[in-house]
Structures are given as C-alpha cells and as structure tokens.
Amino acid sequence: MNPTFGSILIKVFAGAVESGTILLLPTLGEVLTERSGVLNLGLEGLMLIGAFFGFLGAMKTGNPYVGLLLGMVAAAAAAAIHAFICVTLRGNQTVTGLALSIFGAGLTSFYGDSWVSQRLTIAIKPMAVPVLSQIPVLGPIFFSQDLIVYAAYILVAIFWFLLFKTKVGVNLRAVGENAKAADAMGVNVVGTRYFWTILGGALAGAGGAYITCCIHPYWLNGITSGKGWIAVALVVFAMWNPFNALVGGFLFGSIEALQLQLQAAGTYINSALLSMLPYITTFVVIIVATVIVRVRHVGTPKELGIPYAREEK
C-alpha cells in the first residue's frame, strides 16, 4: 500500500473514533434509559444543552474538563424534567421528548446568541496512552486520542458488565420488561427509572459538551445538527446492548469522517449529497435494524414507553 494513502486512512479512522464518541455517549445513555422502560426522544435537545453549558463552563473557568462536567449536570437537570413528566405524572413520552428537543434548541440559541463564533482557547487535548499508542495502525487510531474517548471505552465495559452480570442490571432490565413483576420483587420502579433517565441525560450532555470542549471548540446555534436523533436511531441498531452501541458509534463516526475527508479533498460529489449521507444511512439502518429485531425477537424492552401505575390492576 502507498504510505501516504495509508496515513490518510489512519487519519480518517482516527477522526472516525472522535466523531464516533460524540454519538457513542448519548447512545450508551439512551440504551440504559430505554432498558428501564423510559423512552427519551429529547437527546438532540440534551446534547445541545450539554454543548452550550459545556462551552460556557469552559469559557468562564478556562478549564474544558470543568466545562464538560457543567454540560453533563445541565443536561442531567433537563432530563429530570423528562423523568418527572413521564414517570411521576405518566405523561406521553414521545411528545415530552419532542418538547425537550425544542426546549434545548430554544434555550441554547437564546443564551448562546452572544457567544456565537467565539472560540475556546484551551480545549481538551489528546493524550497518547503509553505503550498501546505505539502499536502500528491501531495505536494512532484508538490510543492517541483524548481522555473522553478512553472514558467512553471504559464506560461501555462498565455498563455492559453492570447490565448483564450484576444484580443492579437484573433489576434495571426487570423494570423495563415487566414493571409490575419488578415491583412485586421489591425493586423501586420509580427510583430506577428516574436514576437511569437522569444518567442517560448526563451522558447525552457529555456527548454534546465533547463537541464544544474538544472537537469544535466554538459555539454555533444548533451545533449538534441532528446527531441526537441519529443516536436515538443507533439505540435500535445497538439492540439495547452497550457493546453494540460502541460498534454503531464508530461505524457512523466513520461515515461522518469519510464524508468530511471527501469534502475537504474537493471530490466531484455534490456537498449537499455528502452532507445527506449520514441521515440516509441512519434511515436505512433503522429500517434494517427494526426488521432484524422483529425477526429475532431480541432487544426492545417490553414496557418501553409505558408508564407504570401501581394501583391499576
């Protein structure tokens, strides 16, 4: 292989891991939220809230990690609204999620207006992992990244283990599959749903803040440009499994990175069509994934989107 071509490929895939992490964090969070039976379609709004408050925090403190944390807290607080309406008040989860998306877009473009195009001087920097980053090909792609990418790898492992190998995971899945039975077993249905909805919100916020505190360290209204919706679709692709979320995130990250490289290289392909590519791919993938889920009877938590009411028979 031509060495320059090889180095370009490595650059594309390293970019894919970055873009993939933006998608992985909210997807991972939503996998857990949906496992508890709560459907949160507000990821796009939560990511925007995370992105803006993350940027704001980093600007005010000069520390992008503090910014990231603030973005997560803000998004978690917004997710708590979703939990309150959907779990306690048994509101319609689909429409509440939509309201959350409109809320996030409105709130961040209102407060963000005076910050548009301002740049962060200190963004999160890559930190190569000793030894591992020296592995040819894989090293520069996976282990010369920043701390957030490594944290995302670790979170996937932790949540996979938690979900399938621990009592906490059994309870979480029970609440999403059959809340009444879980309740009878003594699991706190309401508490479980609140906890995982808010945690999912924090992860969506982390995905958004990762954009503004690291990848594109400036603020633009609507900077997430539909990534929250792609993440919602990726949850189906991942069949509610954290490990598959990792695969899906990087697959879609690759499409994004490829599209950016093609645009930068000035190919003959129209830029509107290239920009459409991630949405078309997601559209096809959601159809295929839904069909596979149906045929194989795997995945979908049975009581996803259904509020739990103890006193009704």
Add this chain to the structure above:
Amino acid sequence: MLRFEKRDKTPVRLRVLVPICSVLLGLFVGSVVMLFARVNPLRVYGAVVKGAFGSAYTFSETLVIAVPLILISAGLCLVYRMKFFNIGAKGQYIMGAICGSYLALFGPATMPRPLLLTLMMVLGTIGGALWAIIPALLKAYWNVNEVIATLLLNYIASYILWYLMYGTWRDQRSHGFPLSKSFALNAQLPRILPAPSRLHIGLFFGLVAAGIVWIIIRKTRFGYEGRVLGENERAARYAGINVFKTIIIAAAISGGLAGLAGIAHTSAVLRILQLEINSDYGYTAIIAAWLAGLDPLVAVGVSVLLAALEAGGYQIQIVMRVPFGIVGVIESAILFCLLAGEIVTHYRVSLTRRLTA
C-alpha cells in the same frame, strides 16, 4: 401519598383550564429565562403583543404565519389521534414546496393562471403526502418507529432543497446566491388584502381543511375507526378495522396538508424558492395540535395565538435584539405543562395517607 384514579370522562372545565394554565406557565418560564439574561420580560411581552396585533398590517402578518400552522395542525390532529406520531411535517412542507415550485419554475409559461395554480397546489399536496406515506408504510409493515423515520426524512428533505438551490434550480443571475428565479405572476397564489399585507387565499384552504378534518374525525366511519385504533390497537384489530389502511390514509392526509402549506406559503408569500422557506412551522404546528387537544377547529384559534408569538418573536429580535430562541423556550414550556397537566385530565388525583399492604 398521592392517589390516582382513572377518570372515565374529563370534565369540560378541566379541558379548558389545563391549556390556559399551560400557556400562562409557559409565559412564566419564558420570563424566568429572560430574567437570567437580564432582559425585562414585561417589555418583551409588550413588544410581542404590539408586534402581533398592533395594527391591521401586523395582524395580517400574524395571519400569514397562522395559515401554514392551521393547515399542518389540522392534519396532525387526525394522525395523532391514531397514535401515529408524525413529526415530519417540516420535511413534508419542504417536499410540497419543491414539487409545486417545479411547475412554477419549469412548467409551460403560457398556462392559464387558475389552471397552473391548481396544478401547483395539487402537486405540492401529492409531494407532501408521498413523503408521509414512506414512514407510514414502514410503520405499518415493519413497525419502524415513525418518530425517528419522519425526523430523519426532515433532514433529508432539507438537503434535497439545498442540493437543488445550489444546483440546477438556482437562477443564473442570482450571483451565486441559492435562490430560484422569481415566480411569474401566473404562478403566484393571489393575496387578498391591499399591499403591503401578504395575507393570501391559503387562509381559506386552512379554514376549509380544518372543517373537513373535523367532519372526518367526528362524523365519518374512518374517523371513528381511527379513534378506536388510537385508544386500543388490539381492540381495533378485533373489530375488523384495517389498521394499515387507516394509518396510511391518515398519514397521507396529514402529509398532504403540510405539503399544501409549503407550496401555498412559497407561492403566495415568498414568490421564490430559497433555502429558508419557514419550514420550522412544521414543528410549531405540533404544539398547536397538542394545545388544541387534537381538535382541528380549536387548532385554528391556537394557530393564530402561536402565530402571534412567532410574529412578535421576529419583531423583538429585530427591534430589541432579543434572540428568537426565546419563542422555542416558551413553546416547549407550554408543551411540558400540557403534558404534565394530562395527569389531572386523565386521573382524579387525591392526597391520602400512606397505604399499608
């Protein structure tokens, strides 16, 4: 602890009170958000009212925004009753505008005006309907989540418009700007008030559509079946209702009305095809439908109210430099309160002592 008892019927008093309280609470949340940004909410709301109702002209501009909201929300009232959550009105609106504009830009220039306009409106309606039928088919046959599908189709439609406006549909004399050539007089839907008002006959389309959808919901077998389907899909299947057909027809009607809104607005108000054709009305209409309790006639009034908020929002952005995002905050806060309020319309809530056993 709180005790919830399911209601058989919602008292009329609550059906009126909950939306009104939601609007007031939404405005309150908007005020709090503005106070954090050191903006005086009273001045802003004053300017919004003035910007929306201040003069005959500003009120007619409010109605210009209300027209697409009335058309789209009428269709949404129908599909939402069947629990088909079409949030793709934005994309359907864009496809309607594209399909109808095709005739305006490339159709035979000599065609008589009434014929050309009729064909444009029909083509726009078909374009929107087809864009809604895709996710409806996917839902009916493979149970693909319609929320995700319609939302992705919104992005795809936006990029199709982008592709055309930077490509073959761009006017050679636009100096590189993504604008089509201006619509010929024959392709402009008539306005009904003297200039500068841009209010157009689309208002009548909207009122007629709202009336027809109301009749469909209340007086026809199809509307009845749709309501049964929305309440209990399994019961609907047992009753012999063709669930596929019902969903697909309803989606086509709602997409068609969104498409009609798109081409009517483009042809009468903008008179040119461009990147920004106000397709976000597709999202505002969702709030209108929900605020109206999915009643298309009530949605007419609610659309005017939300249109006033939007028209006023544009004004405060220009005059007071208050970002338009505040409108989204207020609208979503209203929606949150409505959804939260459903607990009292669906259940009788009472405070009891903690249950033992």
